Amino acid sequence: MKHARNNELSDRRSAAAEAKAALLNAYRTAKDTAEPTRLAKQAERQAIAAAREERRAAREQAKLEELERARSAEAERQAAAEVAERAEIEAREAADKDRIARVIADEAARKAARDLRYANRKARKS
Structure with missing residues (x-):
């Protein structure tokens, strides 16, 4: 089918x-008619972004609080371990001192018994 009219440049x-x-x-008409919905969508996106940022900040805060709790628990555990270690060392030292005192007392008792035997022998000879 031919065009009836002459297509010049x-x-x-x-x-x-x-x-x-x-x-x-x-385009302009579509843009003008879509403006209210665009603004509503933009406001909705901003609200979603703000809520997302708020949740992220809450997660960060919770993470920091958990880290702080873990640090304080670790410090308490370490302090308890140091106290237990110190108590164990003191108990060991007390046991060592008691053992030394018993050894010294036994040695003194043996010496006293030996001296008594020596004195009895001397008394019998004289």
Whole structure:
């Protein structure tokens, strides 16, 4: 099927310009009609982003609190371990001192018994 009208360059250029203007007008119209929904969507996105940021901050805060609790628990555990170790060392030292005292007392008792035997022997000889 042939076109009845003669398509000259100027006709094609004007048709292209009219099509471009029509597309531009359609875009502007669509943009103007979509403006309220765009603003609503943008506000919704901002609210979602703010809520996301708030949740992230809450998670960070909870993480920091948990870390602080863990540090304090570790410090308490370490302090308890040091106290237990100190008590064990003191008990060991007390046991060592008691053993030394018993050894000294036994040695003194043996010496006293030996001296008594020596004195009895001397008394019998004289």
